[in-house]
Amino acid sequence: MSLLEQTPLSVLDLAPIRQGENVSEALADSVALAQKADALGYRRFWLAEHHNIDGIASAATSVLISHVAGHTRRIRVGSGGIMLPNHAPLVIAEQFGTLAALYPDRIDLGLGRAPGADGATMRALRRDPFAGVDDFPERLAELRRYLGTPEPDQRIRAVPGQDSHVPVWLLGSSGYSARLAGQLGLPFAFAAQFAPAHLLEALALYRREFRPSEVLDEPYAMVGMPVIVADSDAYAHYLNTTAQQKFLNLHRGRSTQSLPPVEQLDWTPRERAAVMQNLGAAVVGDADGVRDGLEAFLQQTGANELMIVTDVHAREDRLRSLELLAELQRG
Template identity: 70%
Template sequence: MTTLSEVTLSVLDLAPIRKDGSIRETLDNTVTLAQTVEALGYHRFWMAEHHNISGIASAATSVLIGHVAGQTSTMRIGSGGIMLPNHPPLVIAEQFGTLATLYPDRIDLGLGRAPGSDGATMQAMRRHPRAGVDDFPEQLAELQRYLGDASPGQRVQAVPGQGTHVPIWLLGSSGYSAQLAARLGLPFAFAGQFAPGYMHEALRLYREQFQPSETLKAPWAMLGIPVLLADTDERAHWLATTQQQKFLNLMRGQSTHLLPPVDNMDWMPHERMAVQQNLGATIVGSPDTARQQLDRLLEETGVNELMINTDAYSLEDRLTSYRLLAELQQ
């Protein structure tokens, strides 16, 4: 069983845009957050591809990864994830091959197969509605060819990219990617930050079906979870209303900009239940409370790594939460 002192801690930053804030503020905050958690000893810093979502500024994920990598020095920087069916595999290989050349041994390529957007945005990206549904393994294999050593007579090569062997992770919120990662011997990350309901089953499938590969000899499971720590339980739960409002507004089809905390949530019983289900893996509280919750989560899941996402309205509260969590490992 993995303990809190043994688990690898990493960070997922969704580049949240605050109400009355700006995109430039968000991107500056992303750099500050990355530099801070690097100093605290976090292992990875990942960003995710989302499109046409008013409260998220990481649509040009590869560009932002390069920006953050250039402002840090030791931490691994990567995608959590790139939605592969949105792009030709050759283009992703060229982008991440370039990143890996600029920042050797620091770039991760986490891949998903969802659109990261709605139907209208899929059309705007020229993505076929069935893309990734039936052909994701073939797209992944093509990408791996472009990042691996060139084969004799290979007519199309990724330059840069070929021979960089950028580490690939599969991301998912169901059993599909868990089983594909197991079959290919790749590391697997489960998106518990928004879909915790299938968490245990996906992790079980991954471990039971895992086949060793040149990439990985034993399964390596990462779990994405929302975490928000503060000096007291009361303050942590108050700060957590920012994240609750974001999910509530997402359900209602409204703006997902980060909103300041509120004393009382304005929601219907069924909305409250739905938000709580989406955030079912959330860790909220003081350090003592969070330690108990984290110990229980690690006992239940046995994951090797936690990918922490913290939604708080102010950057200072986000930094405090990551600092308090890092101190729990000491």
């Protein structure tokens, strides 16, 4: 059995908004993607918190998790992630405790340390932009206390949330969360879908620092990565220009709404290098090419699970890519 056949596959979605369309259509696309992933046997469907970005409709992440979970049957639904510095731990415990009560054994809580917003947006979130994130371990411990078995002298409890034991993951794109996840014995997810440069270093650090806990006996690392599978290699690379345009426009300070694929991109060598750095972990091609690429990636990283980002413009192309990838995984 190949490494790919042994490795669970999951999906990360940012509810991308296509240029000229609205949020309702973006959310309908997310539900359709989750239902397809559910039917094909993918393990998880996660949604990411971003604010003040015109191309992403998943800002109210907990609300969208509930909507997606209510329209699927089996797949685990969660956050990839909730940016904990933006929230009171008690509120997140109550939200995810409620989700766990509505959808038992199907909810994951992935947590990020970065605020995921600029200074003005942080102020709008009622967060001091100069406060930093140095208190993340304390916030995390508080949140886990609200989700765990109540302590005898605990004055404040999350209702719902207390004693729900919602699975907590730490997410990151550098070594900080990798080290913390290892020290706490928590599962770790690396965001190679946009920042692959420190992937191998972070995974090695996580495994080196890992201490067994009541959650895990041994390290469990998931890697987020861009993957596009199409019926031909040329068409897959054509579809990939949507993601390339998104990162290009991000670097240019322009709208990041989803654009149709193009035959050729108008970019400078420096811009191309910057975009390729963001998308350095991408595996794009026909079935044979993607199989070989993912086998090599798994051999190199030892990832326990892959969380796939398929950022293409048309719904039918996203669904087709999930179908083809599921066929590869089944062998």
